[in-house]
Amino acid sequence: MKASFDDIFVTTDCPSQEQLLDYVQGKLNPEERHAIEHHLASCEMCSEALEGLQSIHQKEKISGWLQEMKGNMLHKLRKKNRQRRPVDFNIVQVLIILAVIFIVLSLFFSYYYYSRH
Known part of the structure; x- marks a missing residue:
């Protein structure tokens, strides 16, 4: 404008x-x-x-x-x-949060999978 x-x-x-x-x-x-x-x-x-x-x-x-x-x-x-x-989101912070969530979920599923076998 x-x-x-x-x-x-x-x-x-x-x-x-x-x-x-x-x-x-x-x-x-x-x-x-x-x-x-x-x-x-x-x-x-x-x-x-x-x-x-x-x-x-x-x-x-x-x-x-x-x-x-x-x-x-x-x-x-x-x-x-x-x-x-617009709200300024730092892309690096978002990627770090997503990586942490992915790691936590991976650890949870691997622990669950190995504890069953």
Whole structure:
């Protein structure tokens, strides 16, 4: 997984977060607005994101909230990745344990076999 989770729209043809925010806040020129509206007609994800942005009353604070959420998410992802490190088993220790078990079983069966004959 990529170490930097900058923007979920980076690898798509979708508008960036800034473009969607500028669209909601009315900061785009007519050509840029038209391009975004054309994209929204065919992209359900962006349409849903835009609908969510439009429902927020304090639009000037959206950018700060997004940065805060992004920081919280990155912190949780990094914390989760640190916790998911695999247990490091030393192969030599496992082989020694298996060898000891094999020797004990061999001694048991040889003692049992020779005590019967």
